[in-house]
Amino acid sequence: MAATAAYSIGITATTLDGSAISGESGSVDLTILDACTAISAVTAPVTTAQAAALDGTALTYTVPSWTAVADGADDFADDDDALYECEPGLLYTWDVPAALVADSTTSTSSRVFAFTSSTVALAGTYTISVTATTSTGAAIATGGVATFTLTLTAPNAATTTPTSGTQQTVQQIISTISATLVASVGAAVAA
16 A cells, blocks of 8 residues: 555643643654555456448447456455456547548547448558556556457448448449340350
8 A cells, every 4th residue: 555645643741721741742653545556557458350341330349358467465455456446447548540530439438449431441451459547547557558450341242232222223223234234245245
């Protein structure tokens, strides 16, 4: 436990009228301790690579929990080295690539990453990291960072289900043109 304040309390014996009694004084040192020791080391979670199609479907990924590194100290009687023994919660700082920021949702109080986009130009693999800090925003010296990859792919037109009447109409036109071209090429080859 860390000392947060130390005081010396002076005690002087007095008579009933409040006069000090010579030679009858002393002091008591009082140290007020912090109820817990700040988190300095955690084990970062094992993350899983994520993948999403750029078709407007939402992806939500919850980064697993950080765990405390047991310090072995007997800080207080009910010490079980639990992560939240001293901290009411952790804060999170997200590092999301600039290209994905507009389509991503994160929070300083949550381990949840959400992404939704239909921008095909974003196709590729990205690395996203999240840094855990103490509830006061102090850095955790060891194990505070977790990373995962997010692979975004353009939707395959052959397997994509149209979501609007306009998309259905466009796909019908493309199918009709394709069928007409196949029939025309087939007739030209046969002739």
